[in-house]
Amino acid sequence: MSEMAQDPTRAGSEPPDWAGEVMQLSQSEITALATKAARGAGLSWGEAEEAGWACGWLARAGLPAPAMLLRGLDAESSASPLRAGIRLMDHAGLPEGPCALPVTLQDVAEPLVLVPFLARVAERMGAPVDLDLGSHTICLTGREPVPDLSALRGICHRTxxxxxxSVSQSSRAAAPGRFDGRIERGVWQSLDALALLTTVPASEVSRQRAGAQSSDND
Known part of the structure; x- marks a missing residue:
């Protein structure tokens, strides 16, 4: 076995056993991959953990969560839905938060990525929240189960x-979502490449620290 293969600082994700161009991941696998990819893309660990949670939530809602996350992370000229969602969630219930006046965000990349964070906003405020995208309005109550949003797959590429x-005037009930853990090979490869950026570059010091520093012999 090569030195690189034994080096824990160079370890990456185990490649999935692809049967074709699409495979199925569990919710925990999606969350873990999304968290590491978000960190590799430059988010703080706290932000990355929120991104991982949101990706798992979107998959439970029946949406192509990994691909949505990747496009959200790739956003450069548009507003990041991840950072915007986290800020809205952190300010929920405060005077300057979304309960005071409607909040409008311009030029949002992959706006459906906002949805899990707004569900948390609704939960913290104790009131339903509307996300108005012009052609569609989504009402989030913050209650379990996660709603079925699979009918909105067609607008996932919107940038x-x-x-x-805004605070909603109704609390329309929605059918529960059905988990969708499908991920395309190219999406997995791109997210995994970002996740690998969280590993520590190999060095003589890191190799020494990776092994035992003392003997077990008395």
Whole structure:
């Protein structure tokens, strides 16, 4: 076995056993991959953990969560839905938060990535929240189960969207979502490449620290 293969600082994800161009991941696998990829893309560990949770939530809602996360992480000219969602969630219930006045975000990449965070906003506020995307309005109550949003798959590629968040005047019940853990090979490879950026570059010091520093012999 090569030195690189034995080096824990160079260890990456185990490649899935692909039967074709699409495979199925569990919710925990999606969450772990999304968390590491978000960290590799430059988010703090706290932000990355929120991104991983949101990706798992979106998969439970029946949406192509890994691909949505990747496009959200790739956003450069548009507003990041991850950071915007985290800020809204952190300010839920505060005077300057979304309960005071409607909040409008311009030029949002992959706006459906906002949805899990707004569900948490609704939960913390104790009131339903609307996400108005112009052609669609989504009501989030914050209650379990996660709603079925699979009918919105057609707008997942939308970029530069205008999103308005406000307290809802209704609490329309939605059918529970069905988990969708499918991931395309190219999406997995891109997310895994980002995840590998969280590993520590190999060095003589890191190799020494990776092994035992003392003898077990008395």
């Amino acid at each position: 530069g969207a205008r999103a308005t968040i």
